[in-house]
Ligand SMILES: O=P(O)(O)O[C@H]1O[C@H](CO)[C@@H](O)[C@H]1O
């Protein structure tokens with residue numbers, strides 16, 4: 001194959017990749033993603049060693065060692081548009097040769113774990129609990145831009161589309177599963193609830209929040225909470241998981257998303273201890289990584 005053109009595979013003057021500002025040797029095989037750049041050091045404060053800190057725009061990265069395992073922690077900022085950048089560039093860091101600018105023959109598969117915050121849509125899900133997204137429903141359009149082998153008719157997806165019956169000018173929601181192997185490692189800890197996560201394209205209107213603007217699809221939140229396909233219900237809302245699952249599936253990486261439930265939209269409540277809840281999820285995640293990989 002030809003070398004990738006400088007307009008497609010973009011390197012900075014120091015030969016780091018365009019947005020993340022990272023070089024291939026700076027990436028570990030285990031990646032933790034967080035939304036908030038401030039959360040990166042909340043994870044790495046538990047590391048024995050931090051090799052470096054690189055920060056460009058919303059993308060802050062630290063690689064270090066926890067319990068002798070090399071781990072990279074990176075912030076994605078908010079939204080699946082950022083996920084497109086982070087995942088293409090993380091993949092390029094391991095699967096494109098930075099000298100020849102060609103795709104490597106032997107591809108590397110990363111283990112990727114998101115530690116995020118989220119709002120529950122079912123009344124039974126307690127504030128400050130933890131959900132592992134077994135499936136993600138993408139209300140964003142990211143997955144539609146990439147060529148893929150279409151899955152054979154999935155009855156869950158078909159039932160969801162017909163239940164939601166969205167206007168034709170909304171993106172058509174897509175559904176992608178978590179990596180089963182990684183999910184089973186984390187489900188060994190019975191504090192995780194296995195859920196179905198809706199990833200929305202905004203925090204306000206797209207998640208049914210009304211401040212000053214009125215909504216077009218006024219009953220979208222109740223449609224999400226009442227959807228039931230043979231006992232499978234949508235549990236929570238956030239803004240990155242579908243993109244993470246889509247890009248990981250397309251690129252051959254293994255991903256799971258862990259959600260600290262800070263809001264419950266069905267009863268209007270919000271966590272009294274958001275920082276402590278996220279910290280507990282961080283500690284649980286690091287312990288499971290250390291004991292399982
Ligand atoms: O806490 P993070 O990881 O950013 O996740 C959630 O919080 C943000 C909204 O407040 C969105 O990014 C949503 O996905």
Ligand SMILES: O=c1cc[nH]c(=O)[nH]1
Nearest residue numbers: 117118119238239263
């Ligand atoms: O309600 C919530 C809480 C956290 N993150 C979201 O995207 N929504």
